[in-house]
Amino acid sequence: MSKLRVAVVGAKGRIGSEAVRAVEAADDMELVAALGRGDRLEALTEAGAQVVVELTHPDSVMDNLEFCVRNGIHAVVGTTGWTEDRLAKLTSWLEASPETGVLIAPNFSIGAVLTMTFAQKAARFFESVEVVELHHPNKADAPSGTATRTAQLIAAARREAGCAPQPDATTTALEGARGADVDGVPVHSVRLRGLLAHQEVLLGDTGETLTIRHDSLHHSCFMPGILLGARRVVSTPGLTFGLEHFLDLD
Numbered sequence: 271m272s273k274l275r276v277a278v279v280g281a282k283g284r285i286g287s288e289a290v291r292a293v294e295a296a297d298d299m300e301l302v303a304a305l306g307r308g309d310r311l312e313a314l315t316e317a318g319a320q321v322v323v324e325l326t327h328p329d330s331v332m333d334n335l336e337f338c339v340r341n342g343i344h345a346v347v348g349t350t351g352w353t354e355d356r357l358a359k360l361t362s363w364l365e366a367s368p369e370t371g372v373l374i375a376p377n378f379s380i381g382a383v384l385t386m387t388f389a390q391k392a393a394r395f396f397e398s399v400e401v402v403e404l405h406h407p408n409k410a411d412a413p414s415g416t417a418t419r420t421a422q423l424i425a426a427a428r429r430e431a432g433c434a435p436q437p438d439a440t441t442t443a444l445e446g447a448r449g450a451d452v453d454g455v456p457v458h459s460v461r462l463r464g465l466l467a468h469q470e471v472l473l474g475d476t477g478e479t480l481t482i483r484h485d486s487l488h489h490s491c492f493m494p495g496i497l498l499g500a501r502r503v504v505s506t507p508g509l510t511f512g513l514e515h516f517l518d519l520d
């Protein structure tokens with residue numbers, strides 16, 4: 271059987287360099303290009319890439335994806351910074367290239383995907399819920415893509431269950447003291463040398479709290495998700511948001 275022709279864009283970065291090694295080590299894949307900043311995107315078509323693994327920066331991801339989709343190259347995207355506007359733009363490119371698939375995964379690690387799933391399940395049973403994400407200080411953005419997605423999923427679950435807005439009688443003397451408001455869920459971002467990527471979902475009700483915590487201790491935790499995404503995206507046209515759609519979590 272022929273090998274899947276995979277390219278990595280952002281190949282010199284923290285996660286990109288690990289992805290290069292993972293693709294090279296996968297028996298069913300061939301690494302056909304590894305691009306860094308300043309490299310020509312045309313190298314992707316010249317190399318005959320079937321799938322691009324995009325791990326760059328929120329400022330770069332849209333141009334890279336526009337090139338991929340317009341050239342019928344599937345993409346597995348870990349880069350953060352997704353807004354409704356950006357998703358709408360990407361969807362319009364995909365409509366013009368109906369056989370192309372793009373997976374955007376706020377987080378490729380199984381533990382983080384499960385954290386989001388568990389939080390979504392628990393959300394309606396507790397009056398209060400807050401998200402704390404903790405990352406290394408070189409991270410591009412805040413809040414993290416994972417925390418944003420987690421808060422959105424929690425908020426959607428609470429809306430669906432008819433939960434009242436959570437109580438908060440605090441008067442904040444200093445802007446930011448209560449974190450960022452993501453769909454009514456407070457999200458707090460910690461940046462600390464020594465950390466990699468961590469998240470806690472704190473849920474509370476009368477007389478009890480539940481904490482769901484996940485720790486990414488090495489970038490290797492993202493690799494099985496990236497490889498799975500590359501294998502599956504080639505037969506999944508259109509936009510898939512979240513690795514959970516490629517996992518059997520039931």
Ligand SMILES: NC(=O)C1=CN([C@@H]2O[C@H](COP(=O)(O)OP(=O)(O)OC[C@H]3O[C@@H](n4cnc5c(N)ncnc54)[C@H](OP(=O)(O)O)[C@@H]3O)[C@@H](O)[C@H]2O)C=CC1
Pocket residue numbers: 279280281282283284285286305306307308309325326327328330334347348349350351375376377378379409410415492
């Ligand atoms: N979904 C997930 O599971 C994960 C997602 N991420 C996300 O992935 C992204 C990258 O993270 P991380 O590896 O830590 O960041 P790094 O800064 O370590 O790596 C990003 C790399 O991309 C390069 N780059 C930037 N723009 C381009 C471009 N246009 N073409 C090619 N290369 C480019 C950068 O070059 P230069 O250094 O010159 O700027 C850098 O080498 C972030 O958005 C992060 O949040 C990270 C981990 C897991």
Ligand SMILES: O=C(O)C1=N[C@H](C(=O)O)C[C@H](O)C1
Pocket residue numbers: 350376377378405409410413414415416417466467468
């Ligand atoms: O920048 C990182 O490191 C990470 N980014 C992603 C995010 O913003 O959620 C995934 C993970 O948290 C690591």
